[in-house]
Amino acid sequence: MTTYFLDRGGRMTLPGNKFHLRVDGAGGRVAIDVTHRDHQGLSSGRRDRATVSRITQRTIIAAVPGDGAPVFRDGARVALFIESDDEHGSEPLTVEVVQQDVGATFRAELARLTPVGNRIELSVRAPDQLSPRALAAFRTAHELLGARTRPHAVADEIDIAIDTTASMAARLTDGSIPALADLIAGVSRAAGCDLRDVRLLGPLADSIAAEPLGTLADRVAAVVGETGVGIGRSTGVAESGNGDDVVLVVTDAPPVERLDTGPGVRHLVLSEEPIAADAPAQTGIVPAHLTATAVTAPTVPDQDAATLRHLVRGLLAALAARA
Numbered sequence: 001m002t003t004y005f006l007d008r009g010g011r012m013t014l015p016g017n018k019f020h021l022r023v024d025g026a027g028g029r030v031a032i033d034v035t036h037r038d039h040q041g042l043s044s045g046r047r048d049r050a051t052v053s054r055i056t057q058r059t060i061i062a063a064v065p066g067d068g069a070p071v072f073r074d075g076a077r078v079a080l081f082i083e084s085d086d087e088h089g090s091e092p093l094t095v096e097v098v099q100q101d102v103g104a105t106f107r108a109e110l111a112r113l114t115p116v117g118n119r120i121e122l123s124v125r126a127p128d129q130l131s132p133r134a135l136a137a138f139r140t141a142h143e144l145l146g147a148r149t150r151p152h153a154v155a156d157e158i159d160i161a162i163d164t165t166a167s168m169a170a171r172l173t174d175g176s177i178p179a180l181a182d183l184i185a186g187v188s189r190a191a192g193c194d195l196r197d198v199r200l201l202g203p204l205a206d207s208i209a210a211e212p213l214g215t216l217a218d219r220v221a222a223v224v225g226e227t228g229v230g231i232g233r234s235t236g237v238a239e240s241g242n243g244d245d246v247v248l249v250v251t252d253a254p255p256v257e258r259l260d261t262g263p264g265v266r267h268l269v270l271s272e273e274p275i276a277a278d279a280p281a282q283t284g285i286v287p288a289h290l291t292a293t294a295v296t297a298p299t300v301p302d303q304d305a306a307t308l309r310h311l312v313r314g315l316l317a318a319l320a321a322r323a
Helices: 132-146 166-173 176-191 213-227 287-291 302-318
Strands: 002-006 011-014 018-026 030-036 049-053 059-065 077-084 093-101 108-116 119-123 157-163 194-201 206-209 245-251 265-270 282-285
Touching: 002 011, 011 093, 018 030, 018 059, 030 049, 059 077, 077 108, 093 108, 132 176, 132 213, 132 302, 157 166, 157 176, 166 176, 166 213, 176 194, 176 213, 176 245, 176 265, 176 287, 176 302, 194 213, 206 213, 265 302, 282 287, 282 302, 287 302
Parallel strands: 002 093, 157 194, 157 245, 245 265, 265 282
Antiparallel strands: 011 119, 018 049, 018 077, 030 059, 059 108, 077 093, 108 119, 194 206
16 A cells, blocks of 8 residues: 655645545544535544545545543644545555644644545645734634534635725724734634635725735735725625625625625624624624734733634624525
């Protein structure tokens, strides 16, 4: 049997459509968690082995604490081993995915299996270089998700759409927007979502690639500063036709005459005033809370940590997949 080693950021194709999976942990017990793109789990219990077959959609292989803990302890590391089992007679092979640091996470993605023609592509996400604020949001999101008693199904892919019309002038200059982009970067990564890009809504439409996440806030700040504000709002820019994808529309007030249509459109409303409890697909965010989340040290002061938890909890709710 041939053995291959796959590092972070690597990818390869595998023969067959049946795979035996095993995880090996250092620093605590570890179990395997396998989920399809449609959020249907394929493995049950807290076991370190699983078999998956008939892969017809993107499948995520992840590690979760095997001892019932909400998150992995700091310093925990996990390696993944994948053995192909081809019923058509190809030589079986084993892939060892490089050991990954999973400390302080409730669920750590190890690899993805994606059908490509008659083969399966195995890919491993490259390590993220998050900013201090995004990293704090990432860790907080893992704590909140790990404490849940039921699975939290989230969107597969996310876009951020920023209202740059005149009423948003104060928000576009006080640092709220880059701070929010930073928090969304950390929360989306913790929740297992793919953040694609940031779009500006207004007379001068522009788009900013989300990657690399570590510099997203700085790049958003630069583009927003150059663009300025205008009158009117472009139409159809916040449409989402897929219930598994989400567009986060950042604004100070959703349109009165209509809420941007699409099953995945959610409004993040920057306002000092509370949002009505029955407001559909809206999450209220106090701008001052965003600018108070600047993080320059590994630990966050208690008061700021409480504010951060409140913001992260709201963002996780906004990222929830449509039922």
